[in-house]
Amino acid sequence: MPSVKLPSxxxxxxxxxxxxxxxxxxxxxxxxxxxxxxxxGDDPGPLPNVNAAVLKKVIQWCTxxxxxxxxxxxxxxxxxxxxxxxxWDQEFLQVDPGTxxxxxxxxxxxxxxxxxxxxxxxxxxxxxGKTPEKIRNTVNIKNDFTEEEEAQVxxxxxxxxxx
Amino acid sequence: xxxxxxxxxxxxxxxxxxxSKKLRTTNEHSQTCDWGNLLxxxxxxxxxxxxxxxxxxxxxxxxNWNQVFHMPDLWRCFEFELNQPATSYLKAxxxxxxxxxxxxxxxxxxxxxxxxxxxxxxxxAACDILSQLVNCSLKTLGLISTARPxxxxxxxxxxxxxLTVVFVNSKSLSSLKIDDTPVDDPxxxxxxxxxxxxxxxxxxxxxxxVSPAGILCVADQCHGLRxxxxxxxxxxxxxxxxxxxxxxxxxxxxxxxxxSENPGQTHFHTIQKSSWDAFIKHSPKVNLVxxxxxxxxxxxxxxxxxxxATHLYxxxxxxxxxxxxxxxxxxxxxxxxxxxxxxxxxxEELIRIAERCKNLSAIGLGECEVSCSAFVEFVKMCxxxxxxxxxxxxxxIPDQKYSxxxxxxxxxxxxxxxxxxxxxxx
Numbered sequence: 001m002p003s004v005k006l007p008s009x010x011x012x013x014x015x016x017x018x019x020x021x022x023x024x025x026x027x028x029x030x031x032x033x034x035x036x037x038x039x040x041g042d043d044p045g046p047l048p049n050v051n052a053a054v055l056k057k058v059i060q061w062c063t064x065x066x067x068x069x070x071x072x073x074x075x076x077x078x079x080x081x082x083x084x085x086x087x088w089d090q091e092f093l094q095v096d097p098g099t100x101x102x103x104x105x106x107x108x109x110x111x112x113x114x115x116x117x118x119x120x121x122x123x124x125x126x127x128x129g130k131t132p133e134k135i136r137n138t139v140n141i142k143n144d145f146t147e148e149e150e151a152q153v154x155x156x157x158x159x160x161x162x163x
Numbered sequence: 164x165x166x167x168x169x170x171x172x173x174x175x176x177x178x179x180x181x182x183s184k185k186l187r188t189t190n191e192h193s194q195t196c197d198w199g200n201l202l203x204x205x206x207x208x209x210x211x212x213x214x215x216x217x218x219x220x221x222x223x224x225x226x227n228w229n230q231v232f233h234m235p236d237l238w239r240c241f242e243f244e245l246n247q248p249a250t251s252y253l254k255a256x257x258x259x260x261x262x263x264x265x266x267x268x269x270x271x272x273x274x275x276x277x278x279x280x281x282x283x284x285x286x287x288a289a290c291d292i293l294s295q296l297v298n299c300s301l302k303t304l305g306l307i308s309t310a311r312p313x314x315x316x317x318x319x320x321x322x323x324x325x326l327t328v329v330f331v332n333s334k335s336l337s338s339l340k341i342d343d344t345p346v347d348d349p350x351x352x353x354x355x356x357x358x359x360x361x362x363x364x365x366x367x368x369x370x371x372x373v374s375p376a377g378i379l380c381v382a383d384q385c386h387g388l389r390x391x392x393x394x395x396x397x398x399x400x401x402x403x404x405x406x407x408x409x410x411x412x413x414x415x416x417x418x419x420x421x422x423s424e425n426p427g428q429t430h431f432h433t434i435q436k437s438s439w440d441a442f443i444k445h446s447p448k449v450n451l452v453x454x455x456x457x458x459x460x461x462x463x464x465x466x467x468x469x470x471x472a473t474h475l476y477x478x479x480x481x482x483x484x485x486x487x488x489x490x491x492x493x494x495x496x497x498x499x500x501x502x503x504x505x506x507x508x509x510x511e512e513l514i515r516i517a518e519r520c521k522n523l524s525a526i527g528l529g530e531c532e533v534s535c536s537a538f539v540e541f542v543k544m545c546x547x548x549x550x551x552x553x554x555x556x557x558x559x560i561p562d563q564k565y566s567x568x569x570x571x572x573x574x575x576x577x578x579x580x581x582x583x584x585x586x587x588x589x
Binding site: 079080081082097101104105108116117120121123124127128129130131132135136139140141142143144145149150153154156157158159160161 | 198201202204205208209210211212213214215216217218219220221222223224225226228229240257259260263
């Protein structure tokens, strides 16, 4: 497998053996632009929004994918399942909320649908069954509602509970 | 070849407009840890995996998340559950939520179903909601009665006018489930006038106000129809031929309910063999599912010649003679369920089915009798292709060769997996 150098947003260069065939389009384009020896032609520049640590994890995930078939087409009328995350992915995603959010952003920016799906499912699983307060604690979000707004929202949401 | 910090890198240089939309707010690194301000598109993806109640809780977390909660994409699919608390233990959608959906999201709805209990009030409430869906362009609509069909209790005109609102406003209905409702021929015409290009599935079993001409109109105009469920009285030679015309797509699923409320009351017409032949020629892979709720003496018109049935269910008692005819006339049979027969063993009939129905993979027998030897022979002939073998223990009659204790072992051997008969729960 060729060794490539892929600069990331925080100045570090991700370097390693990468099986180019298995990478998603955006990374592949970067690698092709860089050339296999890492030095030829115009360097297209770093990936501006993905730092080295996250990029490494993304490539790790993509490599593990090993040409698995793409996920099936979304059937909009059916409820989406979250209990089908492969074990490897579950372990891979046992990270703090900060890293998880970076992974989601990277997957979104790099247009890697499979990774985006599995990270979103993971977040959904962390949210399910929790009260709003608990969710805030899980993902470190500040409550920015005024008291009135919050009362209004709570009232609206009581309707979603079944009678 | 290290590069310096890329903080001055202009994100708008990157890729397509799509990308630049995604990059809009991600330039600061503090961004990546800030779940509250995460891109709405991303939060939307997460919310899509949450059921309504969890989404509602998540919407209370912060303003940004609350905005996402109301995004159209999350309100495409809804099931209205309408039950009267006085008479039903089933949960119901909150009336305030119903109002909120109609007010804020009615033009986002695309996949809608109504689950109603057996009360007239629930059916009326469903019609009421339907009448208000004037801004909707539905793709699927399902009316489901969880108990006794309550839509039939409504005044027909009331129901029809509510349904017509949907038919007229939704120009791209693809799936419609209206079993047990008072839908009629004129309303089907309205359906066809507005949705003929898109209709793929139509389930209308037990709709007594529709005539064969009414359903024929649907088959003639809706060339994309792939799945159809109706009662036998609507089936005609013309219908089968319309479904087999060149312009029509291949049918995937046809379900026919053959129902008699009182013995001798209903006359069952015959369908020509040539119509079935044309039908199967046009759609060679179709599943033809037939449910029979007839009295024993009413089976005369059926199973007189070869028909392409794949799934047969006999809900009431069916005679040995008819089951014998099934073996002779249904070579495509995949699944057979007999709820009740009589007290004479079905040995010959079962063997014949094993011989001639080479695709049979599932069988269920209720109040019948089969000798153990014949049963073992049957299983031996079918072998491993029987993926479902559901036989009540009382069905099997021990004989000289096999006792009840031995039979499960013999059968398991031939099936290639462990098998036991079904027990009546005590």
